Amino acid sequence: MAAQFSFFDIIWTIFIISAFLPMLKQQHLEMQRMRLIRAIEQKRRSRLITMIHRQELLSLLGLPLTRYINIEDSEHILRAIRYTPPDMPIDLLLHTPGGLVLAAEQIARALEKHPAKVTVFIPHYAMSGGTMIALAADEIVMDENAVLGPVDPQLGNYPAASILETVRLKGIEKVDDTTVILADISRKAINQVEEFVHYLLRGKMGSEKARAIAHFLTSGRFTHDYPITSEQLKLLGLPVRTDLPKEIYSLMELYPQPSQRRPSVQYIPLPYGRPDRDGKR
Template sequence: MNDLFFLFLILMSLTPALRQQILEARRAQIMRQLEQKRGSRVISLIHRQETVSLLGIGIHRYISIEDAEEVLRAIRLTDPACPIDMIVHTPGGLVLAAEQIAWALAQHPAKVTVFVPHYAMSGGTLLALAADEIVMDPFAVLGPVDPQIGQYAAASILAAVRRKGSAQVSDETLILADVAEKALGQVEHSVRQLLERKMPAAQAARVARLLTSGVWTHDHPLRVEDVRALGLPVSTDMPPEIYSLMALYPQPTRMRPSVEYVPLPYRSDRPAGKGQA
């Protein structure tokens, strides 16, 4: 009886690792299929919570220095004449890491395409700005790239000091305002330099100011038509392989799923569409 119990514990401990290996093998297969189809190097930067332990604990993920190291390594391993296709799904992350990746993409001699199947906010948008072409799902979004100082937007810190006056705020707030002002200038400068590769300098300066100055909240969604209005090259021709790849990055297991549907493609003859009986 004890032997069976210990065998059960061993199987339970090995199952998550085995499941993860299967997922990784399927991801690699789809990425290789996409590379062969497009004649490119495919790099994914996908931040989703995954159940990676026996207790089912999800890990919050974002663009990190480790991500930058891996992406830069992948770019170095890519022939200068080989196009790069980067799949980005992220809430953002460290400015330093995002800028390192963005400049490595921008300086790759062959064409660079960034695919956004769902969302690429903040630092993820910075990567999209570095691409020669952005491919978004029709309902995918990008976002502003205004810097954040701790839990506050840099632009909001400066606005608070202006409204109250420097004599009415603490020394700590004044220090935060100084850091915020520098951060805004640095990020705007980087964005403007990236954009000047694909549009006139005056337009690049205007768009960089709009994206970095806190005109919108940090989570404001920029849809396909909004991105096009900024003058950026955007397509909605998303390869089906990318949707298949995203399905292999599961969210943490819950007792009851929040969204349920029959996982089959429905044709126009079923079910009835809008306005049909």
């Protein structure tokens, strides 16, 4: 005898499928990532670590969650470095707007201490703390349009350098005690970050050149989201290349942004050849 399904049963079945389908898709995506990561590792004979901060969907709610460098990231990366033999190169794929200075410094210091070669891949951007991590690498491989950013400290919503400049322009006698305290913290923060960047770079170049680059990146001469291109980085003397492996692009595609009802960017996702005389491809 055929089973009878009520309207409520159908609705409940659809709800169950809708609840579990994203989980199944995520598991499949994770398996694809692991296979490609392992393929890249075997090709380069290295350990590949990824730190990719995109907006992701929260469980069943579909709410976007913006990610930044945090202590959990540093714990995972430090553990991965400990698992890596001293003579095995490390590749780090970075895609991040930055984040907590403490976490970024921990990651950068651990990479700088690794005996074998460390390469950082940047397909799009690595700003602020991401730039600090990239500076710890023996080699930075970027897309030709990818960018790094300044590493000048920020106190809350304000750049530390701007707080100091405000006190200088107004005079210390015309600002309140809170601003004076912030200025003192700002000065310490800038000095601390500049010293750390100098520490990361001095082994790759002379101390004087490392100091100049550290001051360039930390002094607040640019806004915090100023894009520093590969051409500028090369002029500074940093070990930068722009021949990013195609496998890195493929891996980035496995970390998609959450889907929207109407995408803000659309194109036919196929490589085009050059058009012939009739305009055909």
